[in-house]
Amino acid sequence: MKPATHTVDVQPEEHWEHTIDDSSTRAYKGWGEAFRYRDLLILFVRRDFVTLYKQTVLGPLWYIIQPLLTTLTFAVIFGGIAGISTDGLPKILFYLSGITFWTYFSETLLKISDTFYANQKLFGKVYFPRIILPVSISISNLFKLGIQLVIFLIIYVIYYVQSPSFGPTWHLALLPLLVLVEAVLGLSIGMIISSLTTKYRDLKFLIQFGIQLLMYASPIVYPLSTVSDRFKLIILANPMTGILEAVKYAFFGIGVFEWSYLLYSVCFTLVTFLLGMWIFKRVEKTFVDTI
Amino acid sequence: MAAKKILEVKNVAKQYRLGVVGTGTLSHDLNRWWYKARGLPDPYLSISQENKREEEGGEYVWALRDISFDMNEGEVLGIIGKNGAGKSTLLKVLSRITHPTKGSIKYNGRIASLLEVGTGFHPELTGRENIFLNGAILGMNKQEIAAKLDDIVDFAGVAKYIDTPVKRYSSGMTVRLGFAVAAHLEPEILIVDEVLAVGDADFQQRCVAKMEDVSKQGRTILFVSHNMNSVNQLCNRGLLMNNGTIEMMHDDIQEVTSRYLQDSLDSARRNVADRTDREGLGFVKLMNIEVVDQNKEPMVMALSGKPMFFRLTLMNSHPETATNIDLRVVLKNWREETIGFLHSKTSGQQIDLLPGENDVLVGFERNPLSKGRFVLDVGIRRSNIVEDKIQKALDFESFEERYYGVDYSTPNWFNGVLLEQKWVIG
Numbered sequence: 112m113k114p115a116t117h118t119v120d121v122q123p124e125e126h127w128e129h130t131i132d133d134s135s136t137r138a139y140k141g142w143g144e145a146f147r148y149r150d151l152l153i154l155f156v157r158r159d160f161v162t163l164y165k166q167t168v169l170g171p172l173w174y175i176i177q178p179l180l181t182t183l184t185f186a187v188i189f190g191g192i193a194g195i196s197t198d199g200l201p202k203i204l205f206y207l208s209g210i211t212f213w214t215y216f217s218e219t220l221l222k223i224s225d226t227f228y229a230n231q232k233l234f235g236k237v238y239f240p241r242i243i244l245p246v247s248i249s250i251s252n253l254f255k256l257g258i259q260l261v262i263f264l265i266i267y268v269i270y271y272v273q274s275p276s277f278g279p280t281w282h283l284a285l286l287p288l289l290v291l292v293e294a295v296l297g298l299s300i301g302m303i304i305s306s307l308t309t310k311y312r313d314l315k316f317l318i319q320f321g322i323q324l325l326m327y328a329s330p331i332v333y334p335l336s337t338v339s340d341r342f343k344l345i346i347l348a349n350p351m352t353g354i355l356e357a358v359k360y361a362f363f364g365i366g367v368f369e370w371s372y373l374l375y376s377v378c379f380t381l382v383t384f385l386l387g388m389w390i391f392k393r394v395e396k397t398f399v400d401t402i
Numbered sequence: 403m404a405a406k407k408i409l410e411v412k413n414v415a416k417q418y419r420l421g422v423v424g425t426g427t428l429s430h431d432l433n434r435w436w437y438k439a440r441g442l443p444d445p446y447l448s449i450s451q452e453n454k455r456e457e458e459g460g461e462y463v464w465a466l467r468d469i470s471f472d473m474n475e476g477e478v479l480g481i482i483g484k485n486g487a488g489k490s491t492l493l494k495v496l497s498r499i500t501h502p503t504k505g506s507i508k509y510n511g512r513i514a515s516l517l518e519v520g521t522g523f524h525p526e527l528t529g530r531e532n533i534f535l536n537g538a539i540l541g542m543n544k545q546e547i548a549a550k551l552d553d554i555v556d557f558a559g560v561a562k563y564i565d566t567p568v569k570r571y572s573s574g575m576t577v578r579l580g581f582a583v584a585a586h587l588e589p590e591i592l593i594v595d596e597v598l599a600v601g602d603a604d605f606q607q608r609c610v611a612k613m614e615d616v617s618k619q620g621r622t623i624l625f626v627s628h629n630m631n632s633v634n635q636l637c638n639r640g641l642l643m644n645n646g647t648i649e650m651m652h653d654d655i656q657e658v659t660s661r662y663l664q665d666s667l668d669s670a671r672r673n674v675a676d677r678t679d680r681e682g683l684g685f686v687k688l689m690n691i692e693v694v695d696q697n698k699e700p701m702v703m704a705l706s707g708k709p710m711f712f713r714l715t716l717m718n719s720h721p722e723t724a725t726n727i728d729l730r731v732v733l734k735n736w737r738e739e740t741i742g743f744l745h746s747k748t749s750g751q752q753i754d755l756l757p758g759e760n761d762v763l764v765g766f767e768r769n770p771l772s773k774g775r776f777v778l779d780v781g782i783r784r785s786n787i788v789e790d791k792i793q794k795a796l797d798f799e800s801f802e803e804r805y806y807g808v809d810y811s812t813p814n815w816f817n818g819v820l821l822e823q824k825w826v827i828g
Contacts, residue, residue, distance in 0.1 A: 126510075127410070127508035127509065127510060128509070128510045128511065129508065129509050129510070130506060130507070130508050131495075131498060131501065131502065131506065131507040131508075132502070132505070132506035132507070147543075148538070148541075150538050150543045150544040151538035151539060153544075154534055154535045154538045155535075157531075157535075158524055158527060158531070158535055161526070161527060161531065162524060162526045162527070165526050165567075233521060233522055233539075234499070235499060236499070236521045237497070237499070237515075237521050237522075237539055237540060238497055238498035238499055239539055239541065311431070313429055396500070396501035397500055397501050399494075399499055399500045400418055400419070400500055401419070
């Protein structure tokens with residue numbers, strides 16, 4: 112088959128810049144490549160931001176209305192009718208803080224879990240390190256978190272001026288770390304689900320429910336301090352519990368702050384991240400064939 | 403100086419799993435598990451044959467098998483083969499869209515393809531923003547794109563609208579912009595899939611022009627095409643694929659293209675009688691169709707300006723002579739645009755068919771077709787009732803040589819009928 116002229120006569124040491132082969136056992140070497148595509152990451156984030164900015168007024172406004180409406184609903188149902196404690200905090204502030212930080216996590220997770228499916232056309236046409244897309248989503252969603260954080264801070268200041276029964280603690284310095292853990296956790300779980308949905312398409316319907324369930328297993332509509340010992344272990348097994356309680360402690364000096372809870376969240380996130388990367392790497396190679 | 407190896411494909415194989423009944427959803431897998439747990443047979447494998455096929459490995463298909471070849475810097479490799487031969491799969495594997503099941507691919511530099519025009523364009527973003535985004539998706543970094551921005555804008559001819567959202571562009575402008583970005587990629591290895599560019603002659607022409615340009619710069623190109631003329635013209639090596647394997651690889655591109663043409667002629671000759679995708683009563687049927695010369699000898703390729711006939715072998719299964727036969731041959735180019743119509747009735751030809759097989763010849767003393775691939779549809783009617791109708795009954799290649807008696811031939815993009823023409827100057 113091969114003509115003789117093309118068997119290279121003397122090539123002492125063959126050097127290849129890229130190798131594609133079937134070895135799936137080899138450790139992931141794609142980080143260097145993903146780094147070379149960093150401009151693409153920035154441009155994806157920029158795209159999301161610019162398209163958000165270019166939308167009608169109602170688009171960004173919705174990001175404000177959504178958490179506020181949810182907060183009001185919670186305040187009426189859980190605070191008013193059910194009479195669940197808010198650790199002595201104004202109800203609006205208590206729910207809004209939880210919802211703001213929860214929303215970033217849940218929306219990042221949900222959007223990333225759709226990565227393969229939503230981008231199959233793009234992925235089917237051109238190669239770039241697939242990991243870029245989910246990472247860009249978790250970064251883009253930070254803008255939304257920023258907008259919602261501003262609203263939260265405005266309401267925070269209004270309440271603080273009226274009755275300073277609460278106040279920020281030095282734990283506020285932990286806030287970037289808390290957001291980072293949320294980002295990585297959302298990214299990791301999202302990648303796992305995204306990978307699984309290439310095989311199990313109906314998993315998508317379970318996610319919505321699962322997210323809601325996880326929300327009620329997080330201290331958003333109730334403070335951790337009121338959870339009875341019977342349920343405490345379940346609630347503490349949720350990695351978001353430590354983060355959300357830390358957020359509340361940082362802003363209000365109220366809640367249960369334990370380094371061990373936080374450490375658990377970080378460890379859980381790291382393990383999930385490694386698992387997510389592993390599954391994602393396995394699926395990204397051939398998902399185009401099956402989706 | 404020995405040429406430098408730039409791409410090495412070794413024993414590459416790609417397996418696809420056919421859509422199997424019952425996979426793909428969690429509920430099915432759970433159901434399967436529930437049946438298994440109760441000791442019942444798999445509910446989605448009730449047909450025993452299905453099971454057997456699985457044992458035989460029948461639910462898997464090898465789209466590529468044992469593909470090995472090397473390429474040196476500056477080579478232009480033409481990849482040809484029938485639809486389904488594995489060309490597209492090979493390109494997908496080479497461009498890393500999907501992973502090979504077996505084997506390895508090693509290369510230096512960047513592989514990019516001219517098929518993903520405008521991939522990732524966002525309608526809300528401006529032309530400029532989309533150039534950057536699209537360029538980055540194709541693997542360029544910011545500095546590279548910024549350095550080529552002016553060229554890209556010029557090439558696409560959208561300078562005026564560069565800060566307008568792409569949603570306000572005409573579709574032509576969007577395609578031009580997308581192509582401009584892809585064309586300014588400077589990959590070490592370029593993949594051009596002309597097959598996918600069907601339908602837009604202008605675009606196809608630009609692709610080929612760009613390719614010629616790139617190959618002059620000494621870069622490596624893999625070119626997939628159905629147009630043997632462009633392959634012959636542009637490539638210096640050829641790879642013929644068949645059934646997922648390499649049927650032939652040769653340094654003389656002509657050898658490879660003529661083998662392909664011979665193959666397709668052979669298969670066309672075999673196929674017509676067996677084809678079931680036809681309409682009509684079927685009492686009179688087309689059994690065979692081929693390109694012949696004035697001596698009724700089959701031709702591998704038709705030459706423009708020379709005698710060319712289509713020999714239609716018709717089967718009359720009536721016990722008596724079938725009269726009043728209306729025979730139509732629709733000539734199409736490879737973009738499937740109708741370019742000619744040969745009709746027995748309008749040309750005043752009475753056709754009667756004896757019982758059994760009859761040969762009918764229709765054609766030209768002087769073949770008026772330009773270079774390129776052509777397709778024929780055949781229809782047979784009798785007293786205005788369709789007896790047989792078969793699409794793409796034959797495809798064949800025509801070569802253009804001094805049709806008008808001068809050394810020039812029509813440009814590559816032209817795939818049609820050569821008209822007698824008269825020019826008057828002054």
